[in-house]
Amino acid sequence: MNMNYRNANPDDLAMWLDVARDVGGIMRVPDMDTNQSFLEYAKRKLEQENAIIAYDKEADECAGFIGFSIHNNSITWLGVKEKYRNRGVGSELIKSVLSLLDHNKRITVNTYPQDYLPGRPARSLYSKHGFVETVSVQFAVDGLEMVEFSIIPQDHSRMKT
DSSP states (O other): OOEEEEEEOGGGGHHHHHHHHHHTTTOTTTTTGGHHHHHHHHHHHHTTTTTEEEETTTTTTTEEEEEETTTTTTEEEEEEGGTTTTTTTHHHHHHHHHHSOOOTEEEEEEOTTTTOOHHHHHHHHHTTTEEEEEEEEEETTEEEEEEEEEEEEOOGGGGOO
C-alpha cells in the first residue's frame, strides 16, 4: 500500500463524498454523500484548507479523509473506507491533524457514545492517540447522540522538578 497524505483542496470534493458514501451508515447518516448540510460542510473545509486526504497511489483512489478546525482546535470529521480500515490510515490522518493543532489547549472531537457498537472502533482509535472521554453525558449534534473526547494539555506548573 503506497499511501499519500496531503492537504485536501476543492478539487477533492468528489473523493470526499465517495468516502462519505462508504461511512454514512456507520455515522448514522446513510445519505451523507448527498446530504446538503454535509456538502456545505465539506466544501467549506476544503476551501479553508482544513481537511487532509489519504490517497492510495497504487489503487489510484481515496482511502480516507479528516476534517478539522484550527480555530476550535478540534477534529470535526474522520472517515476511512471499509477496505482500508485496520491498516493505519485513520491513525496517520489523526497524527497529521494533531501535528497542526495547539497542544497547549484542549483538543476535542465529538464521537460515538459507548453503547453505539459500530462507533467503538472510532472511540478506540481516538483513545490510542491520547483522547479521553471528557463529556460522557450524551448530547445531540444534528440530531445524533454524541460524546466529547479530548486531549487535555499537561499542567506543567504543578509538575515536581
